[in-house]
């Protein structure tokens with residue numbers, strides 16, 4: 001395991017307590033913490049640090065003998081999480097060891113020793129930090145470059161997909177990862193509009209292609225941006241690798257909690273956990289996924305599509 005603590009295991013500087021407003025509001029926070037059933041002194045992995053909202057609550061419960069290991073592909077997320085976690089007062093309940101790793105949770109099996117973790121949390125998708133920064137190119141509501149990489153060194157960009165992919169392959173990406181029936185029509189419109197230079201331009205092209213037939217409540221570009229983002233970041237491949245590695249890194253009795261935001265992810269999590277339960281690796285802690293209560297949905301619209309599944313390693 002790489003061993004970068006990003007300065008976190010030194011004494012905290014400045015104000016104690018969570019005074020800073022972090023950019024991302026954690027979804028299903030109480031439910032995630034409850035299902036993890038955190039053991040003081042245990043080792044917990046946050047596979048998707050984001051701004052560290054879930055991690056902070058895990059770290060608070062670990063005590064000085066505990067260890068929190070966080071992953072994120074995005075160096076900006078690691079920095080935000082480092083800041084948020086540095087507010088953890090040493091006196092609060094004793095600061096655990098904290099290790100922050102830049103990289104994909106697909107590498108879990110290689111970077112984490114076997115049977116060493118008491119719990120694993122993955123809160124999938126992108127954070128508000130990423131969505132809210134037009135320069136990252138995730139949002140169709142702002143003018144930005146066609147990037148969409150969570151890892152800035154990732155080899156694929158949205159620009160390569162939008163401007164250089166064959167029309168048929170582009171249609172397949174839109175169909176498979178956006179679950180969009182009108183994929184061929186949209187791919188044709190994008191190819192005709194090339195070069196498409198910005199996120200706002202792409203959203204405009206998609207809207208125009210669907211205008212005569214669009215009766216949906218969501219913006220027509222929603223699914224197309226989701227599809228391209230999933231493809232650019234190889235999100236489903238990474239999730240598959242995470243699900244395959246998880247039983248190996250969890251100790252017997254260790255728990256895994258996964259929060260997903262669209263049906264493609266949830267289906268993979270459901271299938272992997274049910275198969276694990278059938279073969280005796282897991283005990284299912286929920287039969288149906290947990291969802292946000294009305295109050296959270298109102299407070300945090302991002303939670304509306306969240307589904308949480310939890311298992312215990314037998």
Ligand SMILES: C[S@@+](CC[C@H](N)C(=O)[O-])C[C@H]1O[C@@H](n2cnc3c(N)ncnc32)[C@H](O)[C@@H]1O
Pocket residue numbers: 024025026027047048049050051052053054055071072073074077103104105106123124125126127128150238
């Ligand atoms: C929904 S956010 C997590 C928010 C976090 N739970 C919080 O409370 O602030 C998802 C994060 O996962 C990261 N991510 C997505 N895919 C990843 C992968 N394959 N490996 C590591 N991090 C990933 C994204 O960069 C993003 O920062």
